[in-house]
Every structure is written in C-alpha cells, then in structure tokens.
Amino acid sequence: MQNLPVGSKVCQCSACGEYFTAVTAFDLHRSGPWEARICLDPASLGLVKNARGRWGKPGTVRTWPSPKAQGEA
Numbered sequence: 001m002q003n004l005p006v007g008s009k010v011c012q013c014s015a016c017g018e019y020f021t022a023v024t025a026f027d028l029h030r031s032g033p034w035e036a037r038i039c040l041d042p043a044s045l046g047l048v049k050n051a052r053g054r055w056g057k058p059g060t061v062r063t064w065p066s067p068k069a070q071g072e073a
C-alpha cells in the first residue's frame, strides 16, 4: 500500500483494493445495504482509470498527460 499525502482526497477501497480519485467515485462502486455492501466493477459504472491507476468520473480525471491545461482561457 502506498502512502498518501495528508489531506488527499484519494481513497482506497479496503474491500477490493482499488484506488479512487474522490469519495464520490468510491461511493459509486459500492452497492447494497450497509451490512452487506459489495463492490461493483468500476468500469461497468462508467468510471475511468487515470494515469496513476485511480478510478474517477470521466471528465474529472486526466487519463493521459496533457501538454496544456484544458478549460482555461
């Protein structure tokens, strides 16, 4: 397990071991009642894996190195 910086939003699922860019993406892959939570396949939920191997929502993760910052004038 890698060390994450203090205050990082990245979270690791203790059940399946996958990393997520934010808790919102993490919540998406967990399903079922609280006492019987299961992990869903992130890819089947439309999540994408970024260059660091972390799952996030499309458009919120950078899946390849960008030469220029996007969305900035």
Ligand SMILES: [Zn+2]
Pocket (backbone or CB within 6 Å): 013, 014, 015, 016, 017, 018, 029, 039, 040
């Ligand atoms: Zn999981």
